[in-house]
Amino acid sequence: MTNSFNHNIQAAACGTSRIVGCRFSLFPMSDRFVPIILGALEQTDTSKVWVQSDDVSTCVRGRHEHVFDVVKSIFLQAAKSGEHVVLSATFSVGCPGDTEGDVFMSEDDVRLNEGNKTSVDTAAQFALYPMGVPHYMDVIYDAVKAAEAEGTFSGGIHYASRLDGTAQQVFRSLENAFVTSSTKTSHLVMTATISCNSPSAKPEHVQRKGE
């Protein structure tokens, strides 16, 4: 598989279907990072998505429900270790040429990992990149307004917007931002850095958010 990509390029590896994908890396800041990563992958039901891992990252592809379900589950499973864990992800839909794994688009919409209700205080920094359209800043503004209404938005920073809440709340806002924005452009990318169990204090304005 990888071999066939040898002389391809980013563009060539990307169809016309609305298959959603996420390339992510899981970073447990621990000497036990290998079992934590492998355990999180094993404890997550990935049967409704295409999956491929390499030495740098893992890619999951399919319906958006299952892509977000799987990525959230992997984060939650790793969070249970109690270690400082960060998941860095790029979500994408509509990348030109993107068809591999289309068979997974015929899955139903029943999420396989909804049973994991692990609650962990989570911070995320995310950015939306609506490609090929001049009105991309409007798409971003609208998504941020939606996150404000959901109560998770906690400020703009250079190159990103911040979300705070439980992992369940943060992932819900990320999925909403992605799915809503994806209706406004053919090719949408969203990046997110999602963190829990950090020994560093959150910024003061975030700590005061609930007051």
Next chain:
Amino acid sequence: MTNSFNHNIQAAACGTSRIVGCRFSLFPMSDRFVPIILGALEQTDTSKVWVQSDDVSTCVRGRHEHVFDVVKSIFLQAAKSGEHVVLSATFSVGCPGDTEGDVFMSEDDVRLNEGNKTSVDTAAQFALYPMGVPHYMDVIYDAVKAAEAEGTFSGGIHYASRLDGTAQQVFRSLENAFVTSSTKTSHLVMTATISCNSPSAKPEHVQRKGE
């Protein structure tokens, strides 16, 4: 500072200058992650860039020479620990409204951390996002062709292109891709996941690259 951002949004926090920025997180997969991160920051001369850290990431801003110099140095310093270390970064230029830190644009172009010649085998997965223009795929194709000519390109994967080489080679290709592409669009974003000392084997076609 952060407080004033409280009710801003991603767009509002982003001018018209060509100041380059990078928001990155450093992930040492080790129980010693705190001293490794703090040590890498302390051992890097950041006097020619604007710097701000929070609990999730660090943002550096200034001339592209210094942004890439500082980010590379931080990666190299952390790599010296021998631990599996990954740096996840978003580079950006031309984000609408992006002026804070413009004073750093008057620095000269002498890089402050060039003395660090640490050599470490490095893998990177990167993606370019030229914003607001219909020809964005052409910008991406050209950058990949340039990396092929430099010898670092090692294949397209979903949502990214892969680079392999020493850290010095990989960072040079990343900077070239960013700087060249930034002349073709007003607002350019590049993401990169940069890894060293991983216990996982590189894909077979990458291992055979030098043969």
